[in-house]
Amino acid sequence: MENTIIKKLVILGGGTAGWMTAAMMARSLAGTVDITLVESDQIGTVGVGEATIPPILNFNRALGLDEAEFLRATNGTIKLGIQFENWSRRGESYMHAFGNVGKNFPFCDFHHFWLRSRASGHSDSYWDFSLNYQAAKQNKFAHLANIPNTNLPGLSYAYHFDAGLYAQYLRRYSESKGVKRVEGKVCDVRRNHHSGHVENLVLENGQVVEGDLFVDCSGFVGLLIDNAVGSDYESWSQWLPCDRAMAVPSESAGSIPPYTRSIAHACGWQWQIPLQHRTGKGLVYSSSHWSDEQAREVLLGNLPGKPLAEPRVIPFRTGHRREQWKKNVVSLGLASGFLEPLESTSIHLVQSGATRLVKCFPHRGIRAEEVAEFNRQSRVEMERIRDFIILHYKANQRRDSDFWRHCESMDVPESLQHKIELFRATGKVFRDYDDLFTEVAWQQVLIGQGVLPEDHHVIADGLSDAQLDDLLQSLKTLIQGSVRQLPTHEEFLSSLLAAGTK
Incomplete structure (x- = not known):
């Protein structure tokens, strides 16, 4: 494959995925690679990954983050587990x-x-x-x-936190470590005619951002991994029938329980994530069984407090990229695939993917063997988590x-x-x-x-x-x-x- 020594790393997209990746790269590769993150204030982020699992402690510790400072900056709380209500039978729960x-x-x-x-x-x-x-x-x-x-x-334990605030927190951390942020929207992606590798990103203002290795954190759109290098997407909708989410923040309901709630409804399930300043709520559902209006009625009818915004709909397709690393593009976060947030794995998959990239980071050029191993590990990890999530649906006794x-x-x-x-x-x-x-x-x-x-x-x-x-x-x-x-x-x-x- 390409023998170009990797000196310039470009991350496309901010949000939680982009800035977690930037922070990990800056911490691990300081002094060896120039890191640039390109994001546009015009493009919003999904930002509903507010619940985590215990390995997040390892990520924060690897960065050297102070827990009190982190919780204060993100309005974070403690999470001891996930309570599942109405999943086996209506009226029953377990954790x-x-x-x-x-x-x-x-x-x-x-x-x-x-x-x-x-x-x-x-x-x-x-x-x-x-x-x-x-x-x-x-x-x-x-x-x-x-x-x-x-x-x-x-x-x-793990944490609940405001994903948007966490991204801002990691942005400050990353920039203090030398990461350069470029504001702008990509209008063109230029590739090498011989190798098909991405050479640079052209922004709407005319600026050109060159790189040797690109990390695609552009969300569901997959601007580089899909549109530029064409990594196929494997759908798992035959096992995971939900394809839409609706999210809304609400006022806090008083006490702050140290656990996430997952409440099953007739055609999906509802999450409830307690933060210091509000409660994150949302509904994951099947559009084959519920319209958006029906889902909105269920969501708003089951809030612990007054809604603080209008519910927003997030269409999704469960599955993964067959090659999460293709040519000189590595996809992380939603660009690499999606498993609904039932077991709070979205942020973890960014963490594990960024860690895997550090371990497999190319030195004297991108090598096929390294790319293949990265993709093998990514695929196995996704499949294991997929099975665990499917179990919740399959082993139900509701009729x-x-x-x-x-x-x-x-x-x-x-x-x-x-x-x-x-x-x-x-x-x-x-x-x-x-x-x-x-x-x-x-x-x-x-x-x-x-x-x-x-x-x-x-x-x-x-x-x-x-x-x-x-x-x-x-x-x-x-x-x-x-x-x-x-x-x-x-x-x-x-x-x-x-x-x-x-």
């Missing part, structure tokens, strides 16, 4: 809580001991043994690395609408079908090494959606009935006692933000 559940055992996950207890007639909820769940439902949080005087881990009946009866990828059948028969679930979601995450969604195993691991029979009862009771006592000592979420935020101003 995909971060962190561990119960106690780790060699070669046998804790839920097998819970399954054995349940088969014996005990009625404890699986989430009685989740520290994160208990803290979330009691509106508690503190930095708890482990439960004192035990070998049990503490709270695992109240054509939408849910279709989801329950649809064929799913073989990789997911195998996981469901194995868990239902044996209670076992295995995480691939490159799967974003842990075994505990899969267990919570499978159990929460009503996929209950017919058996448990033989190791769980190694305890006597009395030992098993003592184990479960001791864990509940430890968790409940630990949660009682925690401050409320609001108290934690007030203390942290006040300390950050001193």
